[in-house]
Each structure stands twice: as C-alpha cells, then as structure tokens.
Amino acid sequence: MSLAAFQAALCAMTLDAGLAAQVRREGEPALGHWQLTALEQRRLVAVARQAGMALNCTLARANRFAAVHDAFAMSCVLLGPALRPVLDALWSSQQPRNYQLSGDVERFAATVTAQVLAADAPDGLLGEPQRAYLRDVLAYEAQAYALALGVRHVPDPEHANSPATWVDFAHDPQPLFEALQRFVQPPANLPLARHRVRLALRDGELETTIFGVQDGPAPAAALR
Amino acid sequence: MVMAQPTRSTRSAPGVGVLFNPALIDFCEQHRQALDHLAVIPDRCWTDPGPGAGGRFEPLPAPVAMIDRVAACRPTALHGIGLSICSAEVFDAAYVDNLAHWARRWRAPWVSEHLSFSRIGAAHEVNAALALPVACDEEMLDLLVPRIDCVQQRLGLPFLLENSVTYVNIPEQGMGEAEFLNRLCARSGCSLLLDLHNLYTNACNLEFDPFSFLRELDLGHVVEVHVAGGQPMMGFHTDSHTGPVHEEVWPLLAVLAARAPALQAVTFEFHESSWPLLHTEGVLAQLARARAVLAAAVAEPTFDRETIAALAPLR
Numbered sequence: 138m139s140l141a142a143f144q145a146a147l148c149a150m151t152l153d154a155g156l157a158a159q160v161r162r163e164g165e166p167a168l169g170h171w172q173l174t175a176l177e178q179r180r181l182v183a184v185a186r187q188a189g190m191a192l193n194c195t196l197a198r199a200n201r202f203a204a205v206h207d208a209f210a211m212s213c214v215l216l217g218p219a220l221r222p223v224l225d226a227l228w229s230s231q232q233p234r235n236y237q238l239s240g241d242v243e244r245f246a247a248t249v250t251a252q253v254l255a256a257d258a259p260d261g262l263l264g265e266p267q268r269a270y271l272r273d274v275l276a277y278e279a280q281a282y283a284l285a286l287g288v289r290h291v292p293d294p295e296h297a298n299s300p301a302t303w304v305d306f307a308h309d310p311q312p313l314f315e316a317l318q319r320f321v322q323p324p325a326n327l328p329l330a331r332h333r334v335r336l337a338l339r340d341g342e343l344e345t346t347i348f349g350v351q352d353g354p355a356p357a358a359a360l361r
Numbered sequence: 362m363v364m365a366q367p368t369r370s371t372r373s374a375p376g377v378g379v380l381f382n383p384a385l386i387d388f389c390e391q392h393r394q395a396l397d398h399l400a401v402i403p404d405r406c407w408t409d410p411g412p413g414a415g416g417r418f419e420p421l422p423a424p425v426a427m428i429d430r431v432a433a434c435r436p437t438a439l440h441g442i443g444l445s446i447c448s449a450e451v452f453d454a455a456y457v458d459n460l461a462h463w464a465r466r467w468r469a470p471w472v473s474e475h476l477s478f479s480r481i482g483a484a485h486e487v488n489a490a491l492a493l494p495v496a497c498d499e500e501m502l503d504l505l506v507p508r509i510d511c512v513q514q515r516l517g518l519p520f521l522l523e524n525s526v527t528y529v530n531i532p533e534q535g536m537g538e539a540e541f542l543n544r545l546c547a548r549s550g551c552s553l554l555l556d557l558h559n560l561y562t563n564a565c566n567l568e569f570d571p572f573s574f575l576r577e578l579d580l581g582h583v584v585e586v587h588v589a590g591g592q593p594m595m596g597f598h599t600d601s602h603t604g605p606v607h608e609e610v611w612p613l614l615a616v617l618a619a620r621a622p623a624l625q626a627v628t629f630e631f632h633e634s635s636w637p638l639l640h641t642e643g644v645l646a647q648l649a650r651a652r653a654v655l656a657a658a659v660a661e662p663t664f665d666r667e668t669i670a671a672l673a674p675l676r
Contacts, residue, residue: 140449140500140501140504141449141450141481143449144448144449144450144478144481144493145481145482145487147489147493148479148481148487148488148489148493151489151490151491151493152487152489152490176533179532179533180496180531180532180533183530183531183532184529184530184531187528187529187530188595188596188597189527189528189529189530189566189597190528190529191595192528192594192595192597192599193491193493193528193529195594195595196491196528196599197489197490197491198490200490200491201490232487232488233487233488233489233490234410234411234485234486234487234488235409235410235411235414235486235488236404236409236411236442236443236445236479236480236488237404237408237409237410237443238488238490239408239410288423289421289422289423289424290421290422290423291422291423292422292423292425292426293423293426294423294426
C-alpha cells in the first residue's frame with residue numbers, strides 16, 4: 138500500500154497547489170495524512186521543492202480548464218477576475234473522477250449560478266451589468282454545449298440537424314457576442330432590450346439567430 | 362507472454378505518419394500518399410465514467426465514423442491515454458479489453474500506452490488531470506512486468522510503452538531511465554514507443570544529455586517514435602505539441618534511426634489547436650523532413666561521436 142500512498146500524495150499535491158506549497162514549506166510533517174516510507178517522504182518533499190511541481194499544478198489546472206473554456210468561453214470573459222474563485226469552488230468541491238475529466242463542464246454552470254448569479258451569491262464577485270449579461274450568455278452557452286454534445290452521438294456529424302431551442306436575452310446579444318468573441322468586455326451601457334435567440338444545428342454547425350422581441354418573426358441577425 | 366517484436370526488412374526506411382486529430386480528417390483523405398501509417402487516440406471514441414459506474418465505453422458514433430474513414434486509408438496503430446498502467450491500485454482489465462476490441466476493428470498492428478500514472482484509488486478513483494512520473498526502481502518493475510504480460514495476452518498484439526515527460530526529478534531512484542526501460546523490455550517482452558520530444562523536453566528541463574540516453578538505451582526495442590514541438594512556460598520547455606517538430610528533435614531522430622533495427626514508424630503529433638499554425642503545407646513539410654532524415658540515416662548509419670556532436674548543439 139505504500140506505493141499507492143506515495144502516488145495518492147503526489148496526485149493530491151498536483152490537484153491542490155496549496156498542499157504542494159505546504160509540503161514545500163513544512164517538509165515531511167505536511168505529509169502526515171499518508172502512510173509513507175522514509176524514502177517516499179524524502180522523494181515527495183524533494184519534488185515539492187522543485188519549480189517543476191508548480192508547473193505540474195498549473196498544467197493540471199489547464200487540462201481541467203480546457204474543456205470548461207471550450208464550452209463557456211464567453212462566460213469566462215464576462216467573469217473576468219471572478220473566474221478564479223469560481224474555478225476554485227468548482228474544483229475544490231470535487232476532484233476529477235475519471236481520465237476523461239467529465240463532469241466539470243456540466244457543473245460549471247451550476248457553480249457560476251451559485252457563486253455569482255444566485256440571489257444569495259456573495260456580493261462583490263461580479264458587478265452590474267456583467268451579472269445581467271452573464272445570466273443570459275451562460276444560458277446560451279449551456280444550450281450550445283448541449284447541442285455540440287449531441288453531435289458526437291450521430292454517425293454523420295457534417296449533416297446533423299436539430300430542433301431549435303431558445304434563450305431569452307435582456308439586452309441585444311449582437312454587441313455582447315461581438316465583444317466577447319474578441320475576448321473583451323462588452324460595453325457597460327447596453328440598454329435593456331428584450332431579445333430571443335434561436336439555436337439549432339444545421340448541417341453540423343451551430344446556427345444562432347437573434348430576434349428582437351418587438352421585431353416579430355424577422356431575425357435581427359443570424360450568426361454561424 | 363513475450364510477443365513477437367515487429368521487424369523491418371533490412372535497410373528499408375521506417376514509415377512516416379501522423380497522430381490523428383479531428384483537424385486532419387480531410388488531410389488524411391486528400392494526402393494519403395504522404396502517409397505510411399496513422400496513429401489514433403481511441404479514447405476519443407467513447408465515453409467512460411470509470412470503473413464502478415454504469416455505461417463504460419459507450420461508443421460515440423461521430424468520432425468512430427471519422428476513424429473508420431481514416432483507418433480504411435492506412436495501417437492504424439492505437440495510442441491509448443487512459444490505462445494508467447503505473448497506478449499502484451488500479452489495473453483496469455476492462456479498459457484493456459475495450460482497447461483490444463477497437464484494435465481488432467481497425468486492424469491495428471500494435472497498441473501503445475504511456476509509462477506514467479494519473480489514476481489513484483481502488484474503489485473511488487481520483488484522476489490527477491496530468492500524467493505523473495514514476496520512479497525508475499525495482500518496485501515499479503515488479504509492478505509492471507505481470508501487468509504488461511496480462512495486457513499482451515488480452516490484446517494479442519505487440520504492446521508499446523512510451524517514455525514519459527516529467528518536469529520534476531524524483532530522487533534516489535536506483536537506476537536511470539534508460540536502464541529501467543532496457544530491463545522492463547527484457548523482462549516483459551514489450552516494445553518501446555520512444556517519444557523524442559519527451560526525451561528532449563526532459564533533457565532540457567532536468568539537464569542531461571539526450572544523446573547519452575540514446576547510447577544507454579537498447580534501441581532494438583524501439584518500434585515507434587513520436588516527434589513533436591513544444592513551447593516555453595514558467596521557465597520550462599513544455600511538451601505542448603505546438604506547431605512543427607522542435608528543431609533539436611531532428612538530430613535525435615537521425616541518430617536513433619541509424620541504430621534502431623526494429624523501428625517501424627515515425628509519427629508526427631500536434632494538438633489540433635496548432636492546425637492554423639501548420640495547415641496542410643506545414644504537416645506535409647514535417648512528414649517530408651522526417652522522410653529525409655530517415656533516408657539519410659538508413660543510407661549512412663555510422664554516426665560517430667563527432668557527427669552527433671555536430672548535429673546536436675543542444676545547449
């Protein structure tokens with residue numbers, strides 16, 4: 138069991154940079170949670186005290202973040218400095234359970250909602266109007282992600298089509314999307330203007346059509 | 362069980378191919394003449410919530426169809442990423458059986474995996490989200506040899522293990538990595554997938570001479586080679602598979618190819634996010650360069666120390 142304990146400790150240090158820093162500072166006493174031989178303790182402390190351990194922690198976080206960012210790129214931009222505490226909350230609540238790192242993407246929206254958007258969310262993490270923008274963009278990206286996941290389950294993804302789904306926006310999505318897709322914050326003074334966004338797969342690509350509510354059925358803009 | 366090692370007819374150059382990613386679907390069909398083989402990551406073709414969870418290895422029709430198409434073009438080797446064969450508490454025979462299923466479907470000449478661990482815990486697994494290094498010692502050899510035997514029996518195919526990249530140096534290991542790999546292959550009968558960019562990355566970051574490593578390694582075990590690029594990060598050279606093959610990797614390939622009689626395949630790997638850096642022309646250029654290096658190595662296999670030194674001003 139000792140090798141198992143060694144690997145568990147190295148894994149824990151990789152997933153928790155705070156633990157790695159503690160082992161770096163305190164040495165063997167910080168490893169008391171695991172039943173390790175003296176050699177394994179020396180090895181772990183030596184590893185923790187190398188600069189490469191910080192890189193390991195960063196790479197593990199980057200690997201976990203990649204899938205989240207792929208699905209929620211615009212929400213991540215809107216979160217700005219609030220992204221880090223959201224990710225900390227997400228990742229501290231559950232370690233990866235499998236090598237495909239599944240689950241983080243699905244739990245990201247729930248964590249953002251609890252940490253930032255809920256009525257009882259901590260004040261100060263995100264101000265207005267970003268919170269209002271985020272509420273709609275997050276819902277939009279969650280729907281887009283669900284459609285993209287569905288494509289994996291059809292044998293001919295280049296010709297995949299889907300029924301339309303809808304997301305309501307409190308502001309015009311066009312300037313929101315234009316800014317966020319350039320990885321910059323959108324204008325802070327967008328007027329309230331209800332819109333509906335239709336998402337659907339057309340020949341394997343996500344088709345987004347924006348409707349101004351006052352416009353009736355004619356789309357205000359179509360994006361692919 | 363010792364599998365018959367793949368062999369190459371005398372003095373013919375090894376084949377050249379790519380590790381498939383979704384950016385290459387059109388490339389593989391339009392430029393099949395540039396490819397002698399493909400390698401694929403089969404784990405992209407299924408969902409796997411892990412042992413103990415329902416619905417393991419549920420196939421994903423879209424990526425399966427993609428690999429069915431490319432595997433019809435050229436011999437296709439499997440390069441798994443989920444076995445974590447060095448995990449003390451985890452040996453996932455069901456995962457191996459699933460690999461065997463897909464290897465039969467795509468008529469793979471061999472299957473490769475990584476000499477590292479990411480999975481811990483017997484009942485409730487945790488994943489490190491990163492392939493972590495192991496110590497080169499007797500304990501790890503004793504763990505691996507029976508497992509490799511089991512894998513080879515279940516696969517019925519040659520099984521290759523890939524040298525891992527590491528950014529930390531585990532002290533008091535008992536033997537160097539080359540000796541460890543030599544003993545592992547001799548005892549288990551497995552072969553090697555030698556990732557030359559991993560070797561270069563480790564040599565850079567841990568400050569050793571990669572050519573000395575090649576001299577110490579029994580190159581008769583090397584069946585496949587990976588070549589790739591990387592980038593600097595936090596003061597390290599990282600194995601990010603960014604863009605073209607790192608310049609310092611080519612001299613390593615030249616030296617290796619001249620002395621590796623079982624070498625069958627040189628595989629260029631890049632992350633799909635690098636496709637805009639490469640495009641079709643960039644990938645073709647890497648394949649052509651690999652062919653040129655291999656042809657020269659086969660034609661003139663007598664690299665001496667001076668030649669190696671001239672090829673490789675590493676630092």
